[in-house]
Amino acid sequence: MSFLPAGCRVLITGGTGSFGQTMVRRLLRQDVGEVRVLSRDEAKQDTMRRRIGDDRVRYHVGDVRDFDTVLRATREVDFIFHAAALKQVPSCEFFPLEAVRTNVLGSANVIEAAETCGVRSVVVLSTDKAVYPVNAMGMSKALMEKVAQAHARNNPRSRTTVSCVRYGNVMFSRGSVIPLFIEQIRAGRAPTVTDPSMTRFLMSLTDSVELVEHAFTHARPGDVFIRKASACTIGDLATALCQLFDVPAKLDVIGVRHGEKLDETLASREELAQAEDFGEFFRVPLDARDLNYALYVSDGDPAGASSAAFNSSNAHRLAVPEIIALLRTLPEVNEELAAAELVMAS
Numbered sequence: 328m329s330f331l332p333a334g335c336r337v338l339i340t341g342g343t344g345s346f347g348q349t350m351v352r353r354l355l356r357q358d359v360g361e362v363r364v365l366s367r368d369e370a371k372q373d374t375m376r377r378r379i380g381d382d383r384v385r386y387h388v389g390d391v392r393d394f395d396t397v398l399r400a401t402r403e404v405d406f407i408f409h410a411a412a413l414k415q416v417p418s419c420e421f422f423p424l425e426a427v428r429t430n431v432l433g434s435a436n437v438i439e440a441a442e443t444c445g446v447r448s449v450v451v452l453s454t455d456k457a458v459y460p461v462n463a464m465g466m467s468k469a470l471m472e473k474v475a476q477a478h479a480r481n482n483p484r485s486r487t488t489v490s491c492v493r494y495g496n497v498m499f500s501r502g503s504v505i506p507l508f509i510e511q512i513r514a515g516r517a518p519t520v521t522d523p524s525m526t527r528f529l530m531s532l533t534d535s536v537e538l539v540e541h542a543f544t545h546a547r548p549g550d551v552f553i554r555k556a557s558a559c560t561i562g563d564l565a566t567a568l569c570q571l572f573d574v575p576a577k578l579d580v581i582g583v584r585h586g587e588k589l590d591e592t593l594a595s596r597e598e599l600a601q602a603e604d605f606g607e608f609f610r611v612p613l614d615a616r617d618l619n620y621a622l623y624v625s626d627g628d629p630a631g632a633s634s635a636a637f638n639s640s641n642a643h644r645l646a647v648p649e650i651i652a653l654l655r656t657l658p659e660v661n662e663e664l665a666a667a668e669l670v671m672a673s
């Protein structure tokens with residue numbers, strides 16, 4: 328079923344990343360006219376071009392930090408999914424200005440180009456690390472959300488709707504812990520666990536892209552859509568993978584990395600006080616008041632905040648068997664299991 332108008336053009340920044348590629352493939356199953364990928368790495372684009380083999384996909388080499396490249400890629404586009412980002416927590420701690428350049432200023436470029444070209448809807452990809460942030464990556468993503476919301480607040484007559492989607496950790500995304508643990512287990516080593524009691528939300532890419540589609544067509548300017556998810560401890564995740572690969576659950580505890588939080592928050596107390604609950608996700612509307620607060624006394628919300636945030640320590644906690652069941656739904660994990668069985672059999 329097509330959720331976007333037939334023949335429309337969609338730009339995906341960071342289109343060669345895990346999230347971007349999932350979105351590209353999903354769009355190609357629909358009646359879209361063109362999917363443009365804007366990303367920095369020509370080699371990744373070439374691999375993707377050969378794998379996908381669909382001439383509706385057009386590749387633009389460029390960086391969201393460079394407004395001119397973004398503008399050129401945005402011409403005649405109807406929808407933008409902005410997924411390009413620096414997302415590794417430890418590396419952003421060492422190079423916070425790089426996070427600002429890509430995640431904040433790059434996002435501002437995308438929104439500005441969209442406004443200039445009359446794009447209908449821009450959805451920017453955010454993360455739970457943007458809520459009560461403690462690390463540079465999360466802080467830069469929090470500012471990116473603010474830039475998106477300020478566009479809505481400052482341009483009430485704009486043709487361009489800008490909204491945000493916010494997620495927890497994506498299972499098996501590039502550079503994340505699940506492929507790392509599998510690599511270690513398959514090499515006969517114990518998984519390197521930072522802190523077994525650390526918790527993270529777990530979400531599959533397939534589950535998550537639906538919310539982007541919803542945001543494209545249903546968002547009001549400045550909305551933040553938050554995908555709900557279950558969580559687990561990293562110790563249980565490592566144990567589940569050991570059990571799945573049939574090795575003893577021995578963990579190598581290495582300590583917390585730069586900038587990491589013990590638990591992540593998907594929706595703050597303040598946001599939940601305003602949020603609409605749609606079952607699988609929350610919608611947090613824009614606070615569209617201007618700076619004349621005295622005019623809004625009767626609109627004020629005396630509660631101001633809900634009693635608890637939605638975080639990975641109070642969300643539904645997956646037990647080891649549930650984590651195993653979830654891991655088995657991932658094609659990448661099944662491929663790794665099949666490869667490990669082949670090695671055993673040979």
Ligand SMILES: O=c1ccn([C@@H]2O[C@H](COP(=O)(O)OP(=O)(O)O[C@H]3O[C@H](CO)[C@H](O)[C@H](O)[C@H]3O)[C@@H](O)[C@H]2O)c(=O)[nH]1
Binds near residue numbers: 498503507519522525
């Ligand atoms: O060797 C390791 C590496 C990581 N972890 C732990 O595993 C969890 C997940 O780590 P990831 O590196 O996979 O993910 P992060 O929580 O650090 O988040 C990062 O990866 C996510 C991928 O889903 C998002 O991209 C996010 O924006 C990005 O910061 C964390 O608790 C981390 O401490 C370990 O136990 N051992």
